[in-house]
Amino acid sequence: DVKVTQSSRYLVKRTGEKVFLECVQxxxxxxxxxxxxxxxxxxxxxxxxxxxxxxxxxxxxxxxxVSREKKExxxxxxxxxxxxxxxxxxxxxxxxxxxxxxxxxxxGTRLTVT
Amino acid sequence: xxxxxxxxxxxxxxxxxxxxxxxxxxxSASNYFPWYKQELGKRPQLIIDIRSNVGEKKxxxxxxxxxxxxxxxxLHITETQPEDSAVYFCAASETGGSYIPTFGxxxxxxxxx
Numbered sequence: 001d002v003k004v005t006q007s008s009r010y011l012v013k014r015t016g017e018k019v020f021l022e023c024v025q026x027x028x029x030x031x032x033x034x035x036x037x038x039x040x041x042x043x044x045x046x047x048x049x050x051x052x053x054x055x056x057x058x059x060x061x062x063x064x065x066v067s068r069e070k071k072e073x074x075x076x077x078x079x080x081x082x083x084x085x086x087x088x089x090x091x092x093x094x095x096x097x098x099x100x101x102x103x104x105x106x107x108g109t110r111l112t113v114t
Numbered sequence: 115x116x117x118x119x120x121x122x123x124x125x126x127x128x129x130x131x132x133x134x135x136x137x138x139x140x141x142s143a144s145n146y147f148p149w150y151k152q153e154l155g156k157r158p159q160l161i162i163d164i165r166s167n168v169g170e171k172k173x174x175x176x177x178x179x180x181x182x183x184x185x186x187x188x189l190h191i192t193e194t195q196p197e198d199s200a201v202y203f204c205a206a207s208e209t210g211g212s213y214i215p216t217f218g219x220x221x222x223x224x225x226x227x
Contacts, residue, residue, distance in 0.1 A: 040123065042219035042220045043158070043220075101209060101215075103148075103158075103215065
């Protein structure tokens with residue numbers, strides 16, 4: 001059974017704190033993604049990675065960084081959390097195999113920055 | 115880059131009615147169009163997809179149509195049931211290289227019993 005897990009379902013942090021969100025997939029997928037989900041704005045891509053140690057900026061990378069040291073793990077880092085980063089964060093993974101385009105999502109982390 | 119517009123943002127129907135959600139895309143190179151369903155408090159999951167070499171695909175009560183000339187595609191749900199209530203996202207992408215989908219903003223479908 002396909003599985004993508006995220007380190008926390010709910011997280012409350014203070015402004016200025018460094019925040020780590022972790023995502024792990026057990027499907028040996030090459031591609032991993034971090035999205036931010038806000039009401040009325042859909043799923044917006046923050047960063048993605050197509051291989052270990054490789055990363056590419058998405059549509060809204062400002063204020064975020066990522067790390068992919070192992071194939072199964074993709075971390076999202078908020079260097080100095082701000083209140084406008086309060087949101088739902090979704091991780092996803094997908095295969096690079098021909099014809100296999102489905103994205104598998106994690107359960108999400110609802111981050112509140114106070 | 116790709117831009118995907120999705121309408122309506124909210125759709126309210128009575129149980130048993132049909133529901134249609136429409137999306138348009140801008141990049142003529144896009145050739146893969148998935149639809150994801152996100153139930154309240156749960157993760158998005160793929161429910162159906164269509165490739166550019168077909169115009170329609172059906173799976174039980176769900177169907178998707180694609181008009182490449184007009185750059186739009188639609189999700190059709192027949193005989194809606196309360197369990198169809200969810201947020202639906204369309205997406206568009208090219209399948210070459212790293213597959214990066216661009217998502218629409220989502221449609222909240224409410225099916226009233």
